[in-house]
Amino acid sequence: MNKFKIRAAAVAITALSACGGAPAGPPPLEGAKMGGAFRLTNPDGKTVTDADFAGKYRLVYFGYTFCPDVCPVDVQIMGQGLSAFEKMDPVRGAKVIEYARHVLDRCVPLKTGSHLDSTGYRVVDNELAVTLANGKTVGLKNRAQFVGFQGEMDAPSSVLLSHHGLHLDIIINRKTPIGSTDAAGVCDLVLESALSTILDLEDSVAVVDAADKVLAYGNWLGILKGT
Incomplete structure (x- = not known):
């Protein structure tokens, strides 16, 4: 393996190198x-x-x-390669960013307006200030959701927000294929996942027959019930 x-x-590295504007030539793996x-x-x-x-x-x-x-x-490793391909496609990237803005509206809404209409993010007086397409500047509905930023206050490269103890990181870079086409320069949204534990009793080498499964699931039920 x-x-x-x-x-x-x-394969992934060679394929990505072919995404530039150079004339098409013989396949690199020919x-x-x-x-x-x-x-x-x-x-x-x-x-x-x-x-x-x-x-x-x-x-x-x-x-x-x-x-x-x-x-x-x-599969996770190959998924990372597919993500790299997707980021090279501005059209697909724009759709991803649009969806990300819906996520922001749901998790970290603005006082008025929508993240869908944002054309810029900056920090003013230790608060997030979002400029909308109509020229107005608004803040977050809940100011406490603004955690911090990276870069300059007038042009941050990253804006960190929180939602129920988990973080959302707005990545801003107008020099990327995606950010160059976005009104606010947003090129990515990184979400923090909640900690989780996978308890697999189907493929476990320690649970091989019906009696083992009954015992294992009984122990699991006891943990959930606190007994």
Whole structure:
């Protein structure tokens, strides 16, 4: 699996380098002795072959039907690569930022107006000041949700907000493909996730039969009930 991860990373890096404005040339992996013809079935039951992806970059991952001792993080790693591709697409990026603004309206609303209409974020008197498309400047409905910022007060590169103890980080950079097309220069919104614990009793090597499952789920129920 380690060798595969290295190869997958090489594929992602090489593919990203082709996203620039340079004329299209021979595929960077042309002649590489890896991969090959395949015939698989997709989740809809349809047959998919390598011919369906002719002329396109592709990464085929053969994973697990269940986790052995520890679930592999390969899919997460590939997800990071897909995110990098998405950030290179201004049109898709604009849609993501639009959705992010809806999240801001729901979690950290303004006194009046909407984050959808924001054209600039700055800090005035230790409070967040948001300039709207109509020229008005407004603050947060709840001033306590403003945590801090990075960069200059008149042009922060990051604005940190809070919601129920978790943080939302507005990333501002007008030099990026996404930020250059956004009215406020917003290029990303980083969300802090709540701490969580996954209790897996289906694939656990310690729970192998019905009796084990009954005992394990009984213990779990006792924890939830506080007994």
